[in-house]
Amino acid sequence: MAEAVLRAAVVGVGHLGRHHARILASAAGAALVAVVDVNEPRAREVASATGARAFTDVRDLAGLVDLVSIATPTETHASLACELLRQGVPVLVEKPLARSVAEADRIVQASAASGAPLAVGHTERFNPAVLAARSAIRDPRFVEVHRLGTFSARSLDIDVVFDLMIHDLDLVLSIVGSEVECVDALGVPVLTDRFDIANARLRFASGCVANITASRISRDRTRKIRFFQRDAYISIDTGAKAAEVYRLVRTSGRGPAIEGGRIAVADGEPLRNELQDFVDAVRSGRAPLVSGEDGRRAVALAAAITERMAAHAAL
Secondary structure, X not given: OXXXXXXXXXXXXXXXXXXXXXXHOOOOOEEEEEEEOOOHHHHHHHHHHHOOEEEOOHHHHOOOOOEEEEXXXXXXXXXXXXXXXXXXXXXXXXXXXXXXXXXXXXXXXXXXXXXXXXXXXXXXXXXXXXXXXXXXXXXXXXEEEEEEOOOOOOOOOOOHXXXXXXXXXXXXXXXXXXXXXXXXXXXXXXXXXXXXXXXXXXXXXXXXXXXXXXXXXXXXXXXXXXEEEOOEEEEEEOOOOEEEEEEXXXXXXXXXXXXXXXXXXXXXXXXXXXXXXXHHHHHHOOOOOOEHHHHHHHHHHHHHHHHHHHHHHOO
């Protein structure tokens, strides 16, 4: 497939899916040929804007596409992804991969059975600030994360852990590279009947501790992650796409000094980087940067955090 222009489709063209369609319509090595949405007027609107065909049923894509991006509500991910994977169609599923570990396992197993690639849309892995700072992070001892957002009527089928915190769970898991040994968490339902604000404290086998806070009821938007390690501090603002690195420098003849500051961050849209990686992976036959197993791991940790919050709430 290396030289082929792949026929792409987007399933679910609501707020986020529209951006998937926009990007895939101009992605290198791909051509957007179809969009699918149960809301037919919406499907036709997005199709008209991108030059694609409009459908209301994912089964209509059979034989028409080479890859599909799914940007529907989380509760539909398992059924849609498994249907396409069983047909042998490579699939990218927006985060979270599923609403439960059991559903995530079904999707991963469907990919393994058919051999069709599975990618998961953990967009922060593709954030230019993360890409720029990642090489400076080595064996972090403490991680502090704040992801605060204003209230939206979208994604209310899941709690704040699966909605927002899961971005950072995947990012921290991928960077720390160690198993989680202990989870403690507290959550509060404020505006909905699900947890709208949550804090999780994770202890890894490496000894690293991560303190992660997520809220979808804040007045302001904050997306910051800080890594503390021996002789260095790395701060990443994924919202502003900015990063700072500071190091303790020891030289003979004078005391230690702190050096560093803001580092260069390339321009780029994380979602475009993510979708281009998916297209490139399918064309070349390599694994996508964020695999189905990565997505399953984040879902499992999110489930453990939610269970811990529910246990606290029951006291």
